Structures are given as structure tokens and as C-alpha cells.
Amino acid sequence: MSNPQDMKAATSTYESFISALKWTVPLLAILTFIIILIIS
8 A cells, every 4th residue: 555654744745735725815815805905
């Protein structure tokens, strides 16, 4: 099957991706809202 070390690396990569996503999505939403307010 698969190597357990590969699974640990994949899990670590996934967790760091999700962690970055938790901060990026709200930040982009706020930035988009501010830009829409400025334009209108």
C-alpha cells in the first residue's frame, strides 16, 4: 500500500493549506467588500 511517512507528509501539507485558507478567505472577502464600497 502506501508509505506511512508519505501519509504524514500529506497530512502536514493539507493541514498547513487549510490553516492558510482560514485566514486568506475572510481577508479576501473583507478586501473585496472595501473595494466595492470605494467604487460605488
